[in-house]
Amino acid sequence: xxxxxxxxxxxxxxxxxxxEWKKKxxxxxxxxxxxxxVDTEKSAIEIESFYTGVIHQxxxxxxxxxxxxxxxxxxxxxxxxxxxxxxxTEATPVKESSPSPVRExxxxxxxxxxxxxxxxxxxQLAAELRVDPSAxxxxxxxxxxxxxxxxxxxxxxTKEPPTVSADRQARMRExxxxxMARSKREIPHYYLSATIDMGxxxxxxxxxxxxxxxxxxxxxxxxxxxxxxxxxxQVPELNALWKESAAVQSPDIHVGVAVxxxxxxxxxxxxxxxxxxTLGELMMRFQDVVKRARAGTLxxxxxxxxxxxxxxxxxxxxxxxxxxxxxxxxxxxxxxxxVERPWVxxxxxxxxxxxxxxxxxxxxxxxxxxxxxxxxxxxxxxxEPGEL
Amino acid sequence: xxxxxxxxAVRAGLHEALENDPRVFLMGEDVGKYGGAYACSKGxxxxxxxxxIRDTPLSESSFVGAGIGAALGGMRPIVEVMTVNFSLLALxxxxxxxxxxxxxxxxxxxxxxxxxxxxxxGRQVAAQHSHSLEGWYAHIPGITVLTPAxxxxxxGMLLAALKDPDPVFIFEHAYLxxxxxxxxxxxxxxxxxxxxxxxxGKDVSLITFGGSLWKAxxxxxxLAGEGIHAEVVDLRVLRPLDQTTILASVKKTHRAVVIDExxxxxxxxxxxxxxxxxxxxxxxxxxxxxxxxxxxPIPYPKHLEDAALPQPEKIISTVRNLMG
Numbered sequence: 001x002x003x004x005x006x007x008x009x010x011x012x013x014x015x016x017x018x019x020e021w022k023k024k025x026x027x028x029x030x031x032x033x034x035x036x037x038v039d040t041e042k043s044a045i046e047i048e049s050f051y052t053g054v055i056h057q058x059x060x061x062x063x064x065x066x067x068x069x070x071x072x073x074x075x076x077x078x079x080x081x082x083x084x085x086x087x088x089t090e091a092t093p094v095k096e097s098s099p100s101p102v103r104e105x106x107x108x109x110x111x112x113x114x115x116x117x118x119x120x121x122x123x124q125l126a127a128e129l130r131v132d133p134s135a136x137x138x139x140x141x142x143x144x145x146x147x148x149x150x151x152x153x154x155x156x157x158t159k160e161p162p163t164v165s166a167d168r169q170a171r172m173r174e175x176x177x178x179x180m181a182r183s184k185r186e187i188p189h190y191y192l193s194a195t196i197d198m199g200x201x202x203x204x205x206x207x208x209x210x211x212x213x214x215x216x217x218x219x220x221x222x223x224x225x226x227x228x229x230x231x232x233x234q235v236p237e238l239n240a241l242w243k244e245s246a247a248v249q250s251p252d253i254h255v256g257v258a259v260x261x262x263x264x265x266x267x268x269x270x271x272x273x274x275x276x277x278t279l280g281e282l283m284m285r286f287q288d289v290v291k292r293a294r295a296g297t298l299x300x301x302x303x304x305x306x307x308x309x310x311x312x313x314x315x316x317x318x319x320x321x322x323x324x325x326x327x328x329x330x331x332x333x334x335x336x337x338x339v340e341r342p343w344v345x346x347x348x349x350x351x352x353x354x355x356x357x358x359x360x361x362x363x364x365x366x367x368x369x370x371x372x373x374x375x376x377x378x379x380x381x382x383x384e385p386g387e388l
Numbered sequence: 389x390x391x392x393x394x395x396x397a398v399r400a401g402l403h404e405a406l407e408n409d410p411r412v413f414l415m416g417e418d419v420g421k422y423g424g425a426y427a428c429s430k431g432x433x434x435x436x437x438x439x440x441i442r443d444t445p446l447s448e449s450s451f452v453g454a455g456i457g458a459a460l461g462g463m464r465p466i467v468e469v470m471t472v473n474f475s476l477l478a479l480x481x482x483x484x485x486x487x488x489x490x491x492x493x494x495x496x497x498x499x500x501x502x503x504x505x506x507x508x509x510g511r512q513v514a515a516q517h518s519h520s521l522e523g524w525y526a527h528i529p530g531i532t533v534l535t536p537a538x539x540x541x542x543x544g545m546l547l548a549a550l551k552d553p554d555p556v557f558i559f560e561h562a563y564l565x566x567x568x569x570x571x572x573x574x575x576x577x578x579x580x581x582x583x584x585x586x587x588x589g590k591d592v593s594l595i596t597f598g599g600s601l602w603k604a605x606x607x608x609x610x611l612a613g614e615g616i617h618a619e620v621v622d623l624r625v626l627r628p629l630d631q632t633t634i635l636a637s638v639k640k641t642h643r644a645v646v647i648d649e650x651x652x653x654x655x656x657x658x659x660x661x662x663x664x665x666x667x668x669x670x671x672x673x674x675x676x677x678x679x680x681x682x683x684x685p686i687p688y689p690k691h692l693e694d695a696a697l698p699q700p701e702k703i704i705s706t707v708r709n710l711m712g
Contacts, residue, residue, distance in 0.1 A: 121673045124671075146712060
């Protein structure tokens, strides 16, 4: 038997609230499949299973908030024997203090396959009254949960309901505050910047986009992300995570892209294996991840996997970014706006589009020399856009 | 309040219009000597003369077209098409001329035309005289489509239609002509942009129009005996549809059944349901249902005709299913 625990979705996460199980006891799960939806300070996230097997028991109930590392479910892993006496284990370190806010259903209803049968009005009311509809017995047509069922449940006295999504904005601010304070407290930052000639890249992009259908056109930001990913192959020390007292280089390059959210705050989900994607693939992944970040449907791995962060504030007209590293990462790359500037080419002053790339790096891990090599590699790569 | 039949109300409306406005004239098959297929213009030929009460050849396309021309020329024609079943011959005039001329002339011309026709089944006159096609007309932008179901509306909507600068089509359910009701003088003039709640209720909205209104009211009465309080909404105007009244009712009751004598597939009921989905999805506590005609040419034998049409029993059982 394997324990499925509340994963950490970023170093700043200390606890999570189970929104719903996507599986029930007895269901098969494969590694990477969505098993639960968890609400964190940042957003609701779909959690992927780390194991392949059969769900033996679901321990955490929807609405419960549990610390990271708490056993949420027991999975019988494929190919592993059922340990004697393991079934029904009581080894659940759910803290006494953690609230168990959801009303216990009097009769545990048999889990139904697929979606909950509930009328739209009842669903809406349940959300307003903070009633967990999965615990209700429907009396509407075909056994659907109707308004009356939700009203009846709401009238039954319950403990304080969970505030799953309340004040998410305030909590996100707190989370960012904690992570950034920790970063500035613990990480000795050094900053480098380089102005990069984007003439070739922009010309190439223009021609490339003419060949592409309108829906597949590339943004220059994708070239920057790809250049960063490829430069990290040359300077792998920057593609690392700080663990306790040393940096551990990551074998894979997962660039986290900073996405600002309309309601305020930001997230930086990973585009996995950034260096191995074509520009077209990267563009698709980028658009997808931005869309889902704003919709609050990012996956757990996208939160926990970035090995470096890229942030671009060019849209706001910013020319240079002096970024704060997102721990446990050890570097952050910032890009400003692409602007036309006088530029000297072969002794002549010409007008060229240029961008300022900046690096914030952890001085415990790298020195300015390696950081400089990294930025000049990004520059070099952007002079050969066709190779990206 | 005075008691009168629906037929008398239509006749009173026509009479008042002819008396008050010299531009008004009546035209159609058998409206003169015969007094109208449903006797709505009985005695008019003698009273108003052949200039204003005109019998036409059996050619819907030509006399509807002539009505359009007369309206363009400043008259206020009231064209009677004997039944909606025959109006299909005039569809080209209606869709391509009546409904478009204001648009195509950049607003320079309008067609103040009123076309009345009988619709609906229930009198054992078989398929070619029994269909309910008013939902088709409701598809056409540029015209107004009215379905008076009460004696007050039978007269009041006609008078309101004559004041409209654009084409108005009035569908009178043939089953209603002999029906007697209270004429409510206080309800005039009739607002031909709004639906009417005919019976308030809190549990389910029965949304209907025309001849089906009375079946819905019967069903609501029976349901009240079971403790189910149905609200009955009479749409009255199929185009432009009064979405406000529909949505307000559904938001109150959280359930809706649409009753429409048209065939189920592509019915006007389907449009009403689509608008409920668009505007009140999160207020629904059960799927929206409809009671429509069975998809057959309306049969002649009484038992089969009854079985093909929406009936109070069918409405009642549909509502019961929605209540869980």
